[in-house]
Amino acid sequence: MGDVSEQIELCSLAAEFTEALARQQRLAERREAIVTRLHDEVERLRQGEMEAALDLVRHSLIRLHDQILRQAEHIDGPLGADELRALLTALADEAADTVARTGVERYVPRPGDAFDRTLQRPVDRVAAQSPEADRTVARVVAAGFVQGERVVRKADVVVCRWEPDAPPAASSPATPSSPADT
Template identity: 85%
Template sequence: MIDVSEPVEPCALASEFTAALARQQQLAERREEVVTRLHDEVERLRRGEMETALDLVRHSLIRLHDQILRQAEHVTAPLGVDELRDLLTALADEAADTVARTGVERYVPRPGEEFDMVLHRPVGRVAAEGPETDRTVARVVAAGFVQGERVVRKADVVVSRWEPDTP
């Protein structure tokens, strides 16, 4: 620190200022190196997490692939409607299990459940039997998928609507 109570030579003052400025420049360069190193490390970690997540999905899809092939090996004659429905349902369940391994759960609304714009996407409308069933789920067309409180995909539903007879 410079003592301003004593007269100082301009050259000495300039020299001290230059030295202080050089120290600040070195500190700034070190900070920049640390920030760059931390940024690179964060990016490397992010890529690793992404690969880990993708590996989970890849392995699950490979299991689904194997399940389909195992089912195909057991088909020896034309399938009846019920057998085909059971086979396709089993494959859909396996796909939902695959998605569940990523932390996303299948959500299937119950008929009669109150219609909720956050969870449901209306894809059709039917007449309600009475006012108590107005704006309820009449039929589920496609399941929804949720991850905790986050809706990944809304369930496609047909909604009951009450329309009283008008004279």
């Protein structure tokens, strides 16, 4: 009789085990369905955010396009250098505004500011007029762009370098150098 009761007990344990496995399988399938649904939702959100960001850039570029065409309509003859400079500066400002709408700001160091390798890239150098002017910005060749603490593009600058034996900066033209020399 012991064998029959042991078999019944084993069958009962096997049935419980089978039911527990089936519950675990159903739970795993539900978890997988939830993970798949969440993944799909994240992808839809990501795509929506990407489209929103692209829409911002698209609308800004369309505005820039329209401004260029409006400016072109007002040209009725040859432009003088000052008029052309003002027109191109206005268009560059509009382009910088377009970039600013994406969270990236224009960075323009001032002449006399200390040279900062993290924000500026030396493209040339000139002789400084005094030791105090050593490693300062002589002029800006191209603006930089930053997004918070992140440098998107360094500003291209000409750097003053003090060389005691060199003629004063006012009488000597810019002398090309390697950016590593600054």
